[in-house]
Amino acid sequence: MRKCFNCGEELPPETEHFVYEDEAYCTDCVQAKPYTAYIYELDGEFIGLSENDDVQHIEEYEDEYEVAE
Numbered sequence: 001m002r003k004c005f006n007c008g009e010e011l012p013p014e015t016e017h018f019v020y021e022d023e024a025y026c027t028d029c030v031q032a033k034p035y036t037a038y039i040y041e042l043d044g045e046f047i048g049l050s051e052n053d054d055v056q057h058i059e060e061y062e063d064e065y066e067v068a069e
């Protein structure tokens with residue numbers, strides 16, 4: 001019988017659930033939180049996603065560029 005690996009709740013067939021590292025988890029144990037991601041385009045052409053490292057988005061406070069004297 002399939003059970004939630006965290007709380008032991010039974011997960012019969014046709015039950016919404018999550019699978020993490022090959023173990024099943026019920027929807028009470030896994031919190032799904034909204035998450036905003038971005039698609040980056042350059043002149044309208046896709047160049048990357050905010051979720052991977054193809055494009056680095058440097059915020060003002062992170063930018064350590066120094067102007068050479």
Ligand SMILES: [Zn+2]
Binds near residue numbers: 004
């Ligand atoms: Zn559970």
